[in-house]
Amino acid sequence: MTPLADALFDALARRPAGVAITGPDGAITCGEIIAAADLGARTLLSEGLRPFAPVPVEVDNRPTDIIDMLSVYRAGGVAVPIHRATPEVRRREMLDRLRPSPTLDGASTVVFTSGSTGSPKGVVLRGDRQAGKLAAIGEETKWPQGRRTLLALQLTFSFGQWVTWLTLLRDGTVVFPERLTRDAVVQRLSAGGIDCLPAVPTLLRGLLDNGPVFGGTVMAGGESLPAGLGARLRQAWPEARLGDIYGLTETGTSDFFVDPDVYDVAAGSLGRPATGIDVRIGDDGELRIRSPWAMAGYLDDPGRTAEAFDSDGFFRTGDLVSYRADGRPVLVGRASDMINKGGLKVAPREVEDVLAAHPAVAAVLVTGIPDPETGEAVAAAVVAQAGMEIDPDVLRGWVVERTEKYKAPSKILVVPALPVGRTGKADRGMLRALFRKSRRAR
Known part of the structure; x- marks a missing residue:
């Protein structure tokens, strides 16, 4: 197994009777997850799975999706989450790329980009780097033990993956809404018992208009959180701790943080760079990031991998930034947009x-x-x-x-x-x- 798998199964083994996942069909303990993942791993190995071979995992935010991904990790394979509703043409593009590759050596996960502007790219994430980045995010966010996290994010999305794994690593519980819709999230929040709400701003906007007052930690990410929306959240949910996170799958996610303690003064900016990463602004205003937790490369695409980094190893994000008067970087937009x-x-x-x-x-x-x-x-x-x-x-x-x-x-x-x-x-x-x-x- 990779360091990521080792860390996750060690965390689950610490509390076999503890609840790791809860959803519409009830609770699943850590011990039950280990048993189910062991069974799934044995099945994969009996079918001839070789180390670091890619395995497509059908997901659509069911509790069993986590078990399926952990089964692949347990068997030494590379999990490739693909949404069950993916159009067949796009699905075939992804599956056609899933073949043995040196890029997959040491890998744990392949995350396909959305492909809205072209064919999707398979971002290969190494298990050691994922484990290291999860530990780093835990320190950056001061993630507490035993947190109950509402998973209002897709598991095909790196944001959804890291909040899931970090919750389990810190002895918490991942809470699934009945469906991944605004109304279902509202219903689950209204039921109470949620400590952390990671979400994209589009969902947060919908919750403001329809949902209950939330007093836990709100982690915005995946797209820009406009300062105006942040101000509305702060007014509507005065007890909530609102933070904003910027990052890319290719760089290991979570490259900049707007911490809750300084949100009101840093709102609208990218905030501070995460510990351990280097930042460079190109002559054209493009943000470039060098991270020890970056991807191993794009799956089966050495040309695009080489183009993605400059000669000093900085990833070309494609995002344009400028600096405001207080020295904080502000996202202007994407060069392609x-x-x-x-x-x-x-x-x-x-x-x-x-x-x-x-x-x-x-x-x-x-x-x-x-x-x-x-x-x-x-x-x-x-x-x-x-x-x-x-x-x-x-x-x-x-x-x-x-x-x-x-x-x-x-x-x-x-x-x-x-x-x-x-x-x-x-x-x-x-x-x-x-x-x-x-x-x-x-």
Whole structure:
């Protein structure tokens, strides 16, 4: 087994009668998980599984998904979580890459990217680096023993994986909602007994409008937490400890932290870099990160792996940042998301920040769409605050008053909720598809 597997099974063995997982069908003890994982590992080995061979694991946030992944770890294989609802064409792309490779030596997990802008990339994570990073995150966040964590994240998502493993390593309990939907999460939070809520901001926004007051630790991650949404959370949940985390699967996740103790002053920034990583800003404003816990590479893709790192071993994140007056870095957007409007460059994040400050706007997502005159046009989808109406012309005027006129969206679509991908994050690719289909944009 890898160091990650050793650490997880050692933690489970410390408390065989302790509850490790609880969900709609009841509780599962640590001892029961070990027994089930041992049985699963024996089955895999009897079928000829060789060390560090990749094993697809079907997941959709059931408690048994954790057991299935642990079975692969126990057998010495590499777990490759794939969502059960993945379209067949995309599933085949993933499965076709699952063959023996030197990149998999020492690996424990392969996490496929969403592939919203192309074919998915298989990020190969080594077991020793995953174990080391989990220990580091535990220290960075001062993760307590015995925490009950509500898993409102996909297990195909590295964020969902690390909060699951860290909860088990620290003798806690992973709590599953009945389904991974806003209403099911609201229902489980309302039942009480939750200490920690890790979630993407899109879900947090939905919980604010529909959920109960939560007083535990809130860990935002996976996408940017707008300062305005953070302020609403702080006001609605005054007893909660709100933190924000930035990181990439390729770098081992959790590269920057906005700690709860300083959230009010650091809100809207990336916060502080995690201990042990090096940060560099390229001449083009791209954030680059060098981490001892970085991926081993992209599965079966040495070319893309080489392109992902610069000559000094810094990973090219593709995220553009700037520094604000207090010295904290601020995410401007992704280089690949930049809108080229007749030669004028527009960062979607900048327009989103302006629109989000309007009192009638609860949520916003901006993207570029084809335009016959300028090549690309700025387009926005907005969600109205409860009980309020949005006039697109008024919103355009709001933007023009606060930034350059060319950055104002030429198309604004008022929607009940932002389009999201399978990980629950707002998805610009889906937004572009929405504009292609819609005739309601003004």
